[in-house]
Amino acid sequence: MNNQKEAIILARDLTCVFGSGKKKFTAVDHVDFEIYNEEIISIVGESGSGKTTLARLLLHLQAITSGTLLFNGKPVTDKQEHWRKVQAVFQDPYASFNQFFSVESQLLACFNLFSEKFTDQEKQVRIDNALRSVGMEPAEVKEKFPFELSGGQMQRLLIARIFLIRPKVLIADEPTSMIDACLRASILDLLLSLKKELKMCIIFITHDIGLAHYVSDRVFVMCKGAIVETGHPDEIIGNPQHEYTKKLLEDIPVLHKAWLKE
Amino acid sequence: MTDAKNASEKPKVLLTVDNLGVHYKTRFGQTVQAVDGVSFSLAQGKVFGIAGESGCGKSTLVNGVMSLFIPPLFYSYGSVVVDGEDITKYDSERLRVEILGKKISMIPQGALNSLNPTRKVKHFATDVMRNHEKNLSKAEIYDRLEDRFEAIGLDPRVLNMFPIELSGGMKQRVVIGISTLMNPHVVIADEPTSALDVSTQKSVIRMLLDLMERKIFGSMIFITHELPLLYHVADDIAVMYKGKFVEVGESDQVIFRPRHEYSKQLMEAITKLSTTGERHSEGARL
Amino acid sequence: MKQFKLLCKSPWFVFGAAMFLFCIFVGVLYPMFSHTDPLLRGALPFEGPSREHWLGTNGEGQDMFSALLFGLRSSLFVGIAAGIFATIIGTVIGIVGGYKGGWVDNVLTLITNLFMVIPSILVLILIANSIEKRSMLLVAFIIGATTWPWTARAVSAQTSSLKNREHVSLAKLNGYGIVSILFMQILPYIMSYVFMVFIIQMATGILEEAAISMMGLGPYDSVTLGQIINQAQKTEAFSNGNWWAFMPATVLITALQFSLYVVNTSMEGIFNPRLRKES
Numbered sequence: 001m002n003n004q005k006e007a008i009i010l011a012r013d014l015t016c017v018f019g020s021g022k023k024k025f026t027a028v029d030h031v032d033f034e035i036y037n038e039e040i041i042s043i044v045g046e047s048g049s050g051k052t053t054l055a056r057l058l059l060h061l062q063a064i065t066s067g068t069l070l071f072n073g074k075p076v077t078d079k080q081e082h083w084r085k086v087q088a089v090f091q092d093p094y095a096s097f098n099q100f101f102s103v104e105s106q107l108l109a110c111f112n113l114f115s116e117k118f119t120d121q122e123k124q125v126r127i128d129n130a131l132r133s134v135g136m137e138p139a140e141v142k143e144k145f146p147f148e149l150s151g152g153q154m155q156r157l158l159i160a161r162i163f164l165i166r167p168k169v170l171i172a173d174e175p176t177s178m179i180d181a182c183l184r185a186s187i188l189d190l191l192l193s194l195k196k197e198l199k200m201c202i203i204f205i206t207h208d209i210g211l212a213h214y215v216s217d218r219v220f221v222m223c224k225g226a227i228v229e230t231g232h233p234d235e236i237i238g239n240p241q242h243e244y245t246k247k248l249l250e251d252i253p254v255l256h257k258a259w260l261k262e
Numbered sequence: 263m264t265d266a267k268n269a270s271e272k273p274k275v276l277l278t279v280d281n282l283g284v285h286y287k288t289r290f291g292q293t294v295q296a297v298d299g300v301s302f303s304l305a306q307g308k309v310f311g312i313a314g315e316s317g318c319g320k321s322t323l324v325n326g327v328m329s330l331f332i333p334p335l336f337y338s339y340g341s342v343v344v345d346g347e348d349i350t351k352y353d354s355e356r357l358r359v360e361i362l363g364k365k366i367s368m369i370p371q372g373a374l375n376s377l378n379p380t381r382k383v384k385h386f387a388t389d390v391m392r393n394h395e396k397n398l399s400k401a402e403i404y405d406r407l408e409d410r411f412e413a414i415g416l417d418p419r420v421l422n423m424f425p426i427e428l429s430g431g432m433k434q435r436v437v438i439g440i441s442t443l444m445n446p447h448v449v450i451a452d453e454p455t456s457a458l459d460v461s462t463q464k465s466v467i468r469m470l471l472d473l474m475e476r477k478i479f480g481s482m483i484f485i486t487h488e489l490p491l492l493y494h495v496a497d498d499i500a501v502m503y504k505g506k507f508v509e510v511g512e513s514d515q516v517i518f519r520p521r522h523e524y525s526k527q528l529m530e531a532i533t534k535l536s537t538t539g540e541r542h543s544e545g546a547r548l
Numbered sequence: 549m550k551q552f553k554l555l556c557k558s559p560w561f562v563f564g565a566a567m568f569l570f571c572i573f574v575g576v577l578y579p580m581f582s583h584t585d586p587l588l589r590g591a592l593p594f595e596g597p598s599r600e601h602w603l604g605t606n607g608e609g610q611d612m613f614s615a616l617l618f619g620l621r622s623s624l625f626v627g628i629a630a631g632i633f634a635t636i637i638g639t640v641i642g643i644v645g646g647y648k649g650g651w652v653d654n655v656l657t658l659i660t661n662l663f664m665v666i667p668s669i670l671v672l673i674l675i676a677n678s679i680e681k682r683s684m685l686l687v688a689f690i691i692g693a694t695t696w697p698w699t700a701r702a703v704s705a706q707t708s709s710l711k712n713r714e715h716v717s718l719a720k721l722n723g724y725g726i727v728s729i730l731f732m733q734i735l736p737y738i739m740s741y742v743f744m745v746f747i748i749q750m751a752t753g754i755l756e757e758a759a760i761s762m763m764g765l766g767p768y769d770s771v772t773l774g775q776i777i778n779q780a781q782k783t784e785a786f787s788n789g790n791w792w793a794f795m796p797a798t799v800l801i802t803a804l805q806f807s808l809y810v811v812n813t814s815m816e817g818i819f820n821p822r823l824r825k826e827s
Contacts, residue, residue, distance in 0.1 A: 046459040047459065048459075056717075059717075059721065061717055061720060079723075083721050083722075083723055088717070088718075088721060090714040090718070091714070092714055095713050095714040096714040096715055096718055097715055097718075098715045098719075098732070098733055098736070100736040100737075101732075109719070109722045109724070112723050113722055161718075181315065181487070181489075181528055181532060182315075182527045184531055184535060192542060208535070209537055210535045210536040210539070211535050213535075213536070213537045213539070214539060214541060214542050215541075215542050233541065247461060248460060251461045252490075252537075253488070253493070253494050254537060254538065255517060255533070255538075259464075259494040260468065260471070260494055260495075
């Protein structure tokens, strides 16, 4: 009971079904969980496990088939309001920006979310600050178009967008999987410093258990639409309980462990 | 490169790539040197791994090793020697008949997805055999295919199936079965498992190594951006960066004691984000 | 922009576009400066080409050369207007259906398919027959209203493949509504495609206008290329061997079609990623 009050996100029997009849496919299958303020959660699963659908449910980009999903103890009625509090960074930075508009105009688009009015100058100051926080020089990038930037730079811009909106929950759907390995850690560190500054909660959606181990306070393991195991990353990796988690950990190639020969 | 067990009997070298350069022309007329002075050689029973980020020239190198220069890809310089002959000098017809599929064969990622869905597995396999032995009868081919599939642990019934009837892992096994039909000297596996889940990935890799052990094919070039996987599969690893091999060596050395600045960075990033590495929250907060 | 530069390098595109633009140029300029009235019966019927009448006269004794250029203007007008109508109707229906999906898409697809299987030329004949006063704009509208399904289908397919792209999700997360998303996030991406179909719709418009005018159901307020042929047919120019009464119009229609198809094909080579050889 006590937990339910504190949880910023609470899901009970959350289910999402696509199609109907023979083609019916349950992407998220009666899932229960709660996420608390300022927590870092990783939802780990392979492709087709339903983790991206779960992320879209949390963002209210996908309609819930059945079950309840509460945000701050209340169901979401006003999406605009919800998106001020819950935001996302997506997997493919190249696909995340409209290539026909400049960086500046796409950052300005965020102000559409706020009910209060800003003057143009205020907007510019905020954008400049956000860009500096992600290590970019405003004058250099504002006029540019997405296709003139690298994948890493675009991912930084997506994070700058989060700096502007300052949400309470950030859903990061495979934020580093399309970025070169060398840049991966720096993007993660940026996200983590952002978390500290905004005192928000981050939900990482990933297939990379190493990443989940590095960043998260708790890990949810997803398989075929269900959350099969939750726990502290060290517990999950050191002492997995569920068959699926055991198999997963055994089959992922890791540098310091024999993989092919038993 | 001088393993203790191989010291007495030096394994036969199957492929030698010497100072190979490949460039392509963009649609706007610029020339990009995608592969720049790459050299390596591949011996019987060895797996040569190539690591690199997307856009480093890995896939262009694959085409280069097969001497498959289809515009906008062009040969710049260097040689690829198979059985004592430089195949970069071959014309496309001779290459198709004598080399491709027979001496050098390729396993692309998700191959069966792009194939004609109205044809059965056996038709694709027949194509490969007909390319090299024109006068075989259908019955003879099917007999041999069945024997072969059985021998490499694939159910011969898949021969009569359509690509869409197979699961992702099965498709990749079938592709491996088909591309090793002619017992090639060299198999090039370009991210052969990146579309598969980890459990299937393991079994597909096992199959590949098993086939090589049984001399179904001679040696393998294995390309992936996933370093832990590469470490477990490859004997030697080359790190590719901007079209060049910045580092070549035994896997242990390249992974754990990298010398080049770029490979150091790469390995650092990998170890940081691994299940055995330090956790961020503890590392930063405490 | 890069793609446009690339287009200009394609000799076929330049050839087709130049040919079509030349037709527009002549079709617009000549009637503006000409003092010859194409309807004026200023000579004997079926006079052969001469210095006075470059392309002879028709069965009514009207000057063929000026009739041809006035006809060109009207045909282009009908073709372009029909193309615009078809593109607007088709794009709106396609983009909404493709984006909304579900039952909205099902209903719109049903309507699109219905219009597709109805032979448009029949509908055209029926409508044209039942309306007494057919202006050029009305004829263009009738043509557009029967040829839009092709645009709708193409646009719908493109839209449904785009709607799950991350920049669309991001626009939703920025709180934008459907209209803004369709116009700002989806339309720019399919614009080149829409333009390609527009060119084909224009060609179809010119051809269909010629077809119904040949049957005598064209616009009543002007001379069009189809009407020239209709006129020639009525006055039995074919059997009398008066080639100048119908050949130039036929050649012009063919040339217009040819130039538009060449433009479309060369654009497809550049815009369609499947046909384009990626480097």
